[in-house]
Amino acid sequence: MSDSDFYEKVYSVVERIPYGKVTTYGAIARTIGLVSSARMVGYALQRTAGKEDSLPAHRVVNRLGELTGHHSFPGDTMRERLIQEGIAFTETYRVDLTRHFWNPSEG
DNA sequence: AGTCTGACGGTAT
DNA sequence: AATACCGCCAGAC
Numbered sequence: 001m002s003d004s005d006f007y008e009k010v011y012s013v014v015e016r017i018p019y020g021k022v023t024t025y026g027a028i029a030r031t032i033g034l035v036s037s038a039r040m041v042g043y044a045l046q047r048t049a050g051k052e053d054s055l056p057a058h059r060v061v062n063r064l065g066e067l068t069g070h071h072s073f074p075g076d077t078m079r080e081r082l083i084q085e086g087i088a089f090t091e092t093y094r095v096d097l098t099r100h101f102w103n104p105s106e107g
Numbered sequence: 108a109g110t111c112t113g114a115c116g117g118t119a120t
Numbered sequence: 121a122a123t124a125c126c127g128c129c130a131g132a133c
Contacts, residue, residue, distance in 0.1 A: 006130090029128095034128085034129090035128095036127065036128050036129095037127095037128055037129065037130095038128080039127095039128060039129075039130090040128075040129060040130065043129085043130065043131085044130090047130095047131095
C-alpha cells in the first residue's frame with residue numbers, strides 16, 4: 001500500500017455514501033483502518049474540493065453533525081445540498097445524525 | 108530538519 | 121453541559 005492509497009480509500013468510501021445519508025470523518029477513518037486519523041480524512045477531502053463533483057463530500061460531517069467543511073463550498077451550498085437531499089437539520093445548523101447517519105462499515 | 112496547521116475525536120476538567 | 125487539551129499525521133514554509 002502506498003501513501004496515496006490512503007486518499008484513494010477515503011474517496012472510495014465517500015463515493016459510497018447513499019443519497020440522503022451522511023457519515024462522519026471518524027467513521028471513514030475507522031473503515032479504512034486509520035482509527036485516530038479522522039483529521040486526515042478531512043484533509044483528503046479538502047485536497048479534492050472542487051476537483052471531483054462526483055464526490056459527495058458534502059455528505060461528510062463531524063461527529064456532532066456540524067458542517068465543518070462548508071467553507072470549501074460556495075456560500076451555503078453544502079447545507080443547501082443536504083437539505084435538497086431531504087436531510088433534516090437542527091436549529092443549531094447540525095445534521096440530525098440519529099436519522100441520517102450512514103455507517104460505511106455496514107454499507 | 109523543526110515547527111505549525113488543520114473539513115476530527117476522545118478524554119479530562 | 122461546555123471548554124480545554126492532547127493524539128493523530130500529511131503538507132506547507
